[in-house]
Amino acid sequence: xxxIDQAKAAALGWPRTKYAWVEHERRWLxxxxxxxxxxxxxxLTDLYVTGTQLRLREAVPANGGGPLRRLSRKADLTSSVxxxxxxxxxxxxxxxxxxxxxxxxRKTRHALGRVEGADLFVDCFGGALxxxxxxxxxxxxxxxxxxxSMPDFAWREVTDDIRYTGGRLAxxxxxxxxxxx
Numbered sequence: 001x002x003x004i005d006q007a008k009a010a011a012l013g014w015p016r017t018k019y020a021w022v023e024h025e026r027r028w029l030x031x032x033x034x035x036x037x038x039x040x041x042x043x044l045t046d047l048y049v050t051g052t053q054l055r056l057r058e059a060v061p062a063n064g065g066g067p068l069r070r071l072s073r074k075a076d077l078t079s080s081v082x083x084x085x086x087x088x089x090x091x092x093x094x095x096x097x098x099x100x101x102x103x104x105x106r107k108t109r110h111a112l113g114r115v116e117g118a119d120l121f122v123d124c125f126g127g128a129l130x131x132x133x134x135x136x137x138x139x140x141x142x143x144x145x146x147x148x149s150m151p152d153f154a155w156r157e158v159t160d161d162i163r164y165t166g167g168r169l170a171x172x173x174x175x176x177x178x179x180x181x
Contacts, residue, residue, distance in 0.1 A: 009083060012075035013053070020085045023074075024139040027164055028154030033110050033122045033133060040111045044123075048170045049102040055166065056097050059109075069094040079160045080145060103170035105129070117144045120151065128173050134164065 004022060041062035046055050053073050060067045072086040089097065106126040113120070118137040125132040135154050139145035150157055158164040163175040 004077060004083070008077060009075070012077075012083065020083045022077075023082050023084045024080060024142055024145040025082070026080055026137050026139075026145060026148065026157065026159045028135045028150055029156045029158055029164075030122060030133040030135050030151075030154045032153065033124060034112070034153045035110075037112045038110045038122075039113045042109050042111075044107050044109050046105045046107075046166060046170065047098065047100065047102045048105065048167045049100045054100075056094070056100070056102075058094065062108075071097060076165075079162070081142065103167075105166055105170040115151075116148065118148055122153075125169070129169055132169075132174060134158070 043060045043062065045058045045060075047057075048055055053075055055072045055074065056069075057072065058067050058069050069089040069091070070086045071089060072084060075083045077083065104127075107123040107129075108126070110122045110124070111119075112122065115137075118139050121136045121138075123134050123136065125134070135151055137145075137148060137151075139148065161175075162168055163172065169175075
C-alpha cells in the first residue's frame with residue numbers, strides 16, 4: 001500500500017488499513033463518449049447510505065452477464081486519493097442492504113481499457129443527472145496520476161470539485177455551470 005498518514009486514516013475511521021487499498025483517481029467532464037474506444041459497458045446503480053461513507057453498488061454488464069453486487073466504504077485523504085474497501089454480496093445480502101436509507105445514482109459506465117497507464121472509464125448519468133458525462137481515470141501510483149494528461153474528449157477537469165463526487169451528485173444533484181468551454 002502506498003505511504004499514507006496513519007493518523008489521518010484513523011481520524012477518518014480507519015484504525016487499521018490492512019484490508020483497504022489506496023485509490024488514485026482523476027475526473028473530467030466530457031462532451032460525449034468516444035464510442036470507438038469502448039471495450040465494455042455496464043449499468044451501475046449506486047446507493048449512498050445516509051449518514052455513512054458506504055456505497056452499495058450493483059453492476060450489470062450490458063452483454064447480459066450476471067450482476068456484481070458489493071458494499072464499499074470510501075474515505076477521501078485528498079480530492080484524488082482515498083482509502084477504499086469492498087465486500088462482494090450474494091443476491092440475498094444485497095436485497096437486505098438495499099432497504100437502507102440513502103440516495104440513489106444511476107449511470108452507464110463505458111470502459112476504455114488501459115490508456116497510457118490508467119484504467120479509463122466514461123460514465124453517462126441517468127435520472128436527475130441525465131446529460132452529465134464524466135470520465136474517470138484510476139492509477140496505480142500517485143506519480144502516474146500526476147503526470148497524466150486530460151483525455152482528448154474531455155473539456156474540464158473536476159477532480160478537485162467535490163460537487164462531482166458520487167455521493168455529492170446523489171445528494172445534491174447536477175451542479176450548475178455545465179456548459180462546455
